Amino acid sequence: MTRLPDDFIFGGATAAYQAEGATDIDGKGRVAWDTYLAQEGRFSGNPASDFYHRYPIDLELSQKFGINGIRISIAWSRIFPEGFGKVNQKGVNFYHDLIDECHRRGIEPFVTLHHFDTPEVLFDKGDFLNRETIEHFVNYARFCFDEYGDKVRYWITFNEILSVSAGQYLLGKFPPKEQFQTDKMIQSMHNMMVAHAKTVVEFKNKNLKGEIGIIHILEQRYAYDEQSVLDKKAAQTDDVIANRFLLDLTFLGYPTELTETTIDAVLQLNNFSYTVLEDDRDILKKAAALNDFLGVNYYQSTFVKYYDGENLIQLNGTGDKGTSIYAFKGIGEYKFDMDIPRTDWDWLIYPKGLYDMLIRISEDYPNYRKIYITENGMGYKDIFENEEIDDQPRIDYIREHLKAVGEAIEKGVVIKGYFLWSLMDVFSWANGYNKRYGLFYVDFETQQRYPKKSAYWFKKLSEQKIL
Template structure:
């Protein structure tokens, strides 16, 4: 592998709710997940990776294995237990300590304000579908910007589409709606507004730092060259990628994008409410993102489909149990020769190269790109080995880094790569058996064990 330049951002990613545990410690408020996971009874968010107490261990490991950055998120409900009101000092102090520990160990913290963990009180009131939620998010963001001045790199929201899609289309996140197209598209728009308002605020405060957001991009390819399959791919791409990229970096939904979106809405008897002034807010923010955090895991292959909507989510790692058919949009199919994970995610590094080129070509306001998540979920078990062997993960990362380097060589401005994930953590809809970490976590003892991928990461870091 070609070496990376000095200063390349080389990090490990985490998310508060997936690593911290301690969900009731120090007056933390409930998120939309606490009662939901309890009622579901499959797995609990405690103790997760016990990062709330063990962050010094993980940060030391990250430093030892050559990382110079870490992605963390602030749990909104540690700062404002109800989502608004008086700040909770214990939560504030925890994050000051965490950021200090990162900085003391040469890790630049890249901090998200929202990573899937809406406060329960606001979730019960409609979450992103309620525009009041946006006001509370802006207040929370302003508090964080003024309080955590040691943080110089911010992300507003992580993966707007995953929330909208998992909450209202695929139904695998609370409130578990299936193909509620009106709510999904409205959530996309409202989250974009929330992001834009926070960016505009951040810039008006003239702070010494950078801000952006994170989209997961999933390229959608037609399974054949037929006009119908190509149209299916274009429709679904508009729904999950293009609408959000337009809103973020153009500050408008182009007529071409809206014609595809309107076709989906019409076929599904759905609608989108854009209020006066919304587009001005998006426009103002669209040129002000300092960078773009791109998550990439997989691509999908689509064929035309007009039957009823329906889906099955593979949350157990039982290969071949996923299905997804969206009325009037398309149906996901397997492409022969493309390998898949146990959770049926296509392993397709070409998709990363294609999408990097697309963003650079169509959305120059993205300015600089960082891959903020990429990685491979595996079932892994520690058997006392000194170094755990995870060659499949190394292969995966190696192939995806090669795609990044190829895009860079062709002029795409990619300045960083965060592996998902730093250490093993729990997966929202899959639980504890889908592991991504460079470091294995024994969830019973909370011991950490080094995987071979961590050594691979270190070797690459040494070339910088």
């Protein structure tokens, strides 16, 4: 039996662009996704879950089903339509109303400042490859601290820097849809970490009562064949890029020798490099001692086999199991043929990877203070019959991952909460609306909400705290 702490947060996670809809009303500025999705012509960020208008309904459901924390993000372009300059007061007021409703319902808001949605004006100037965007982000964050700092206790600078940078420049599944530009990916990751560091220092200088941290997507890398030296090296290299680089910058303020030499070697494969300014090192080191918490997003782990062929990527965006291909020249190929269950989108269901990652953080970065599991969940093709949704596989997924969390807590890792991705069904960046994660089913035509079987299970868990 696993018992979770009495003060544990049982949360649901959302993101502005994936949930709010209302992308072109009340003065909101455009983001690159608006243009990209229109060009792709497959699906739109409107209406998403219409959270912009229906958040009172979702928060009422949250209260009813035992959810005491919610991740929301502020859409930067709803506050500053161009990313800087003129303020959109309607956007400012919306987030006041949303945060106030959270408190009225007894739900703690965890507020993310950037969740994949840089304003299009800044995106078109290079996004975070342009260092001016760093300063615009810090100014935007400062405005939010001043505006909402008396009512928000938990702030998150960035959600999944790796996903943003890799999606934009390695995998080609985010705008500007470039592939295998590892120099741009690493430079973007570095620059966003500098923006994080400057924002953390700004927050601490204001002496606000709240806490601030960052969210990384962390997925353990394992050698496909533990007896193969090449596979073990491939897994280590891929791990440095996906996990260690960002964790080093977060908690040490600089890359360790292993990280630095590995990153340099990967970039040199294509005669690439990236730029680090001396001031960057100073601010990163200063902020490394100031993070109040780390958010861990975990969905799967990856088994890596050495690969020296040409770069190959095939994204499974439809839920057609077995269609994913990820192979990176000189690094590794992701394998899926182990005796491990996986979702229809080829994501391995491997709770042990979460446990291993949590133990690793506590051992490798002992200056961490506490951890929240800020996203974890299962994309599933929910079947809606007679206004009921039996999503037992999702319940099984959550239970086993929370058991891994409980085991890590028993080993001494400080973990204070778990946020299921997602609170309600939302728009998915690469999958549109056919991949559902929520506790609450959304009929995207009528915008009606229906609690799933998992919602009733989650409610009981939040009351009893026993797995």
